[in-house]
Amino acid sequence: MSAMNCAYPSVDTIRAAIGLAQRAPSVHNSQPWRWHLINERLHLYADTSRHLPATDPHQRALIVSCGAVLHHARVALGALGWHSEVETLPNPAVPEYLAVLDLAPRRPTATDIQLAAAMTHRRSDRRRFDWGKMPELSLKTAVEYGTRFGAGVQTVASADRPELSELIRRAARHHAHDVPYRTELAAWSGCRGTREGVPARNTAAVRAEDELPGRAFADPALADPKLTRDAATWLVIATDSDERAAQLRAGESLSALLLAATDLGLATCVQTEPLGLPELREEIRFSICAGKHPQVMVRAGLATRAAPLAETPRRRAEDVLPF
Ligand SMILES: Cc1cc2nc3c(=O)[nH]c(=O)nc-3n(C[C@H](O)[C@H](O)[C@H](O)COP(=O)(O)O)c2cc1C
Numbered sequence: 001m002s003a004m005n006c007a008y009p010s011v012d013t014i015r016a017a018i019g020l021a022q023r024a025p026s027v028h029n030s031q032p033w034r035w036h037l038i039n040e041r042l043h044l045y046a047d048t049s050r051h052l053p054a055t056d057p058h059q060r061a062l063i064v065s066c067g068a069v070l071h072h073a074r075v076a077l078g079a080l081g082w083h084s085e086v087e088t089l090p091n092p093a094v095p096e097y098l099a100v101l102d103l104a105p106r107r108p109t110a111t112d113i114q115l116a117a118a119m120t121h122r123r124s125d126r127r128r129f130d131w132g133k134m135p136e137l138s139l140k141t142a143v144e145y146g147t148r149f150g151a152g153v154q155t156v157a158s159a160d161r162p163e164l165s166e167l168i169r170r171a172a173r174h175h176a177h178d179v180p181y182r183t184e185l186a187a188w189s190g191c192r193g194t195r196e197g198v199p200a201r202n203t204a205a206v207r208a209e210d211e212l213p214g215r216a217f218a219d220p221a222l223a224d225p226k227l228t229r230d231a232a233t234w235l236v237i238a239t240d241s242d243e244r245a246a247q248l249r250a251g252e253s254l255s256a257l258l259l260a261a262t263d264l265g266l267a268t269c270v271q272t273e274p275l276g277l278p279e280l281r282e283e284i285r286f287s288i289c290a291g292k293h294p295q296v297m298v299r300a301g302l303a304t305r306a307a308p309l310a311e312t313p314r315r316r317a318e319d320v321l322p323f
Contacts, residue, residue, distance in 0.1 A: 041101065148253075
């Protein structure tokens with residue numbers, strides 16, 4: 001029977017959509033979410049037992065990650081023929097209760113199908129990006145798509161890059177002596193054979209000489225292409241307020257931006273290291289985001305000449321959606 005003839009998706013359809021949505025990016029691949037299917041409604045909760053307090057003291061990256069999985073789930077359901085109506089933060093007395101989805105049959109759009117396909121081949125690419133001409137129109141399209149979900153997406157202007165470079169370096173220097181941060185990083189990266197965490201094979205050694213270096217992970221094992229410089233464009237996703245609802249929207253915008261960029265052939269990687277330090281976050285807010293609240297940053301560029309990256313593992317649908 002086609003979805004058009006049913007009022008509600010089968011459990012198998014929900015499981016398939018949640019399985020696909022597991023491809024969503026999350027801070028240190030912590031996958032800090034769980035789903036519940038109750039009375040034909042799909043409920044999303046933040047799983048605070050997976051919070052990374054030393055990396056993400058205010059749970060910002062945790063909520064942004066949950067926003068990303070929310071958008072991924074909506075796209076996956078859409079591609080399977082189910083439109084979702086979303087209410088966010090349905091019960092203010094339960095802050096971990098992030099969203100409830102009501103589903104109705106709807107023919108998949110071409111965008112649903114393209115973005116769902118992009119979920120399976122999007123990767124966080126931490127290598128240097130190529131100097132070939134970045135297709136400006138593709139980046140503009142991805143940025144525009146990201147802004148539809150309620151957060152602003154801006155490109156870091158050349159004039160602001162030295163300031164951002166300095167703030168990134170200050171974050172790295174701070175974390176180099178921060179024992180709880182380093183302990184958490186060691187527990188969640190350099191991983192081999194687990195369903196969570198950042199695998200060694202997906203991280204390249206950080207090169208301090210790069211203008212805007214990324215976060216250094218444990219035991220990097222990814223070969224960098226032979227490029228003398230990194231040509232990444234940096235984007236910041238920022239919101240007018242800094243409440244949980246805004247952070248969730250930033251995560252939806254992030255997911256939309258990454259999937260559209262992947263679909264258009266761009267390489268991307270999320271970056272948040274200085275945003276986990278309140279003082280540096282405030283400096284980024286006022287020096288780069290004109291007072292808006294920075295929630296997450298993204299490197300984007302061309303990785304055309306580099307080898308494809310291995311998929312980062314995920315927990316299974318049944319791990320996050322109990323039946
Ligand atoms: C909120 C958030 C923060 C992240 N911060 C960083 C970061 O600072 N540096 C980095 O290299 N990757 C960062 N990532 C990317 C994750 O490490 C990545 O999504 C995860 O390991 C899964 O790998 P994949 O994106 O290749 O599927 C972040 C992702 C999210 C959603």
